[in-house]
Amino acid sequence: MKRVLASAALGLAIGPLLPGLAPAGAVDHGQMGETWAIAEPDLMEVIRARLERAAADGSLDDMQQRFSQRVQSRVMRPVPVAGIRPAEETREWEFDPAITIERDILDDKGNVLAVAGQRVNPLDTVQMRQKLVFVNGDRPTEVEWALQQGDDGEAKLILVNGSPFDLMKAHKRRFYFDQSGTLTRHFGIGHTPASVSQDGQVLRVRETAIPGDIL
Numbered sequence: 001m002k003r004v005l006a007s008a009a010l011g012l013a014i015g016p017l018l019p020g021l022a023p024a025g026a027v028d029h030g031q032m033g034e035t036w037a038i039a040e041p042d043l044m045e046v047i048r049a050r051l052e053r054a055a056a057d058g059s060l061d062d063m064q065q066r067f068s069q070r071v072q073s074r075v076m077r078p079v080p081v082a083g084i085r086p087a088e089e090t091r092e093w094e095f096d097p098a099i100t101i102e103r104d105i106l107d108d109k110g111n112v113l114a115v116a117g118q119r120v121n122p123l124d125t126v127q128m129r130q131k132l133v134f135v136n137g138d139r140p141t142e143v144e145w146a147l148q149q150g151d152d153g154e155a156k157l158i159l160v161n162g163s164p165f166d167l168m169k170a171h172k173r174r175f176y177f178d179q180s181g182t183l184t185r186h187f188g189i190g191h192t193p194a195s196v197s198q199d200g201q202v203l204r205v206r207e208t209a210i211p212g213d214i215l
Contacts (some may be wrong), residue, residue, distance in 0.1 A: 043191070078164075078177045091206070095205050098138060134159075134183070135157065152174055158175075190207070
């Protein structure tokens with residue numbers, strides 16, 4: 001009802017300002033029924049009230065503790081990368097890291113560093129000093145294979161499953177984790193153990209089947 005009256009009032013207000021528009025007459029249709037103000041609970045007040053109740057009965061502390069335990073568990077042992085399986089055969093392929101520039105790239109002085117359409121290979125200016133090694137940390141044969149790929153300066157050990165903290169403690173080596181499978185997906189890796197290393201102006205990706213390994 002309020003919206004109808006507001007529309008009528010708006011028409012009366014702007015009518016004289018629009019040439020050729022005849023003034024609208026206001027008609028009293030009477031009261032259509034009992035009306036109430038729209039009452040919606042304030043969301044923040046609802047949340048505040050629930051938190052106060054949870055704090056009073058102790059359930060808030062329980063929720064915080066469970067949340068803290070879940071976070072700690074995920075940090076100590078991240079979610080495994082989906083779809084990665086042990087390698088049953090050795091295969092190898094080249095990965096071209098070159099990209100095509102979509103628009104001109106300028107430096108802070110306006111000098112052109114790269115033009116649109118130009119292919120740029122980062123390996124032309126930056127050398128990949130460490131081999132990337134991907135393994136399932138829950139498989140001892142793969143972990144042992146990874147440790148044989150070189151020290152921290154030669155190989156970066158990256159897990160797709162397992163606890164990097166447990167392995168760091170056991171082997172006194174740095175272990176990383178491929179969160180959400182970003183790197184394995186980028187290089188097309190579907191099996192472990194696997195490695196990525198530089199070979200001239202391309203990268204060489206290799207999935208290695210470990211002889212005698214029981215799948």
